[in-house]
Amino acid sequence: AQTVTQSQPEMSVQEAETVTLSCTYDTSESDYYLFWYKQPPSRQMILVIRQEAYKQQNATENRFSVNFQKAAKSFSLKISDSQLGDAAMYFCAYRNQGGKLIFGQGTELSVKP
Amino acid sequence: GAGVSQSPSNKVTEKGKDVELRCDPISGHTALYWYRQRLGQGLEFLIYFQGNSAPDKSGLPSDRFSAERTGESVSTLTIQRTQQEDSAVYLCASSLSTGVETQYFGPGTRLLVL
Numbered sequence: 001a002q003t004v005t006q007s008q009p010e011m012s013v014q015e016a017e018t019v020t021l022s023c024t025y026d027t028s029e030s031d032y033y034l035f036w037y038k039q040p041p042s043r044q045m046i047l048v049i050r051q052e053a054y055k056q057q058n059a060t061e062n063r064f065s066v067n068f069q070k071a072a073k074s075f076s077l078k079i080s081d082s083q084l085g086d087a088a089m090y091f092c093a094y095r096n097q098g099g100k101l102i103f104g105q106g107t108e109l110s111v112k113p
Numbered sequence: 114g115a116g117v118s119q120s121p122s123n124k125v126t127e128k129g130k131d132v133e134l135r136c137d138p139i140s141g142h143t144a145l146y147w148y149r150q151r152l153g154q155g156l157e158f159l160i161y162f163q164g165n166s167a168p169d170k171s172g173l174p175s176d177r178f179s180a181e182r183t184g185e186s187v188s189t190l191t192i193q194r195t196q197q198e199d200s201a202v203y204l205c206a207s208s209l210s211t212g213v214e215t216q217y218f219g220p221g222t223r224l225l226v227l
Contacts, residue, residue, distance in 0.1 A: 004155075035215075043202060045156075045218035091155055098169055099144060099208070101216060103155035 002027045004094050006104035013082045014112050020067075021077045021107045023092030033095040034068070034075045039106075040088040048090070051075065079109075087111045115139070117219035119205050125225045126195055134190045134222045138207030145188050146206040146216060147172075147180060156204060162188060163210070195226045 003026045013019035025034070036048040051059045051068050058066050063080045079086055092104040118137045126132050138145050144163055148156040158172040162182045173179070177195075182188040192199055202223050206216040 006155075037218075043204075043221045043223075045204065045206070047215055047217070050215060093156075098161075100146060100158045100161055100169060100172075101148070101156070101206075102158065103148075105155045106153075 002029070002032075002094050002096055002102050004092055004102050004104040006092055006107050008107045009105070010108045010110070012110045012112060013079070013086075015082055015084060017082055018078060018080045019082055019109065021079075021090050021092075021109070023075045023077070023104055025073050025075065025092075025094050027073070027094065027096075029097060031097070034066075035093040035095065035101070036064070036066070036075075036077045037091045037093060037103075038086075038088045039091060045091075049077065082111050084111050084113060117205055117207050117217055119203075119219040119222050121222055122220065123223045123225075125227065127227055128197060129194055131191065131193045132195055132224065134192075134203050134224070136188045136190070136205030136207075136219060138186065138188070138205070139217060141209070142207035142217075143185060143210050144208045144214075144216075145182060146208075147188070147190050148204045148206065149174075150202045150204060150221070152201070159190070159203075192224075195224075197226050200224055200226045 032053045034051045038046045049061045067076045089106045093101045120135045146161040147159040160170045177193045180190045202221040204221040206218045208214040208216045
């Protein structure tokens with residue numbers, strides 16, 4: 001069975017600085033997708049970025065980028081130029097062949113003005 | 114509507130009562146997923162539908178939990194004889210299919226069992 005681990009329950013960053021959130025996963029599959037979702041207090045899960053395992057190039061979306069290390073089964077999220085609106089719970093997720101998402105426990109990010 | 118909607122937004126019930134939670138997926142999305150999120154935890158998969166059939170029910174915690182989907186649209190998650198440990202946020206997501214498409218989430222239903 002696949003598992004996803006986020007080892008940082010809480011992180012803090014100064015506004016305009018850069019922060020990296022860690023995620024590792026375990027799987028025997030070779031084809032899969034990885035995601036980072038953001039969940040603000042409103043509870044709405046918002047897709048931040050996705051990565052296809054077959055792609056070697058790291059995904060980027062504006063201020064958000066990932067460092068995908070397939071051999072190490074590592075998938076970290078880097079947030080550059082942090083903004084107050086980035087404060088939220090961040091979840092790393094793995095999608096298996098059947099389509100269901102397997103989530104990590106989450107990292108709560110706070111942004112200091 | 115443009116997104117996934119869920120109702121009710123909040124539900125308070127007494128232990129032993131049955132509850133029904135509703136999910137309206139994005140129009141045209143054939144795949145629909147239910148997840149449970151306990152306080153301070155990540156999301157746990159419950160069940161998913163492709164069309165009106167449920168190929169994977171492996172996440173349902175007990176036989177008190179059931180779900181159905183009709184018309185490849187609305188889905189209902191039913192919890193019978195609710196217990197206090199059922200208290201959680203129940204999230205629904207939909208995608209174009211179960212393939213490579215991204216899942217889009219609704220706002221969830223917060224269930225509190227007293």
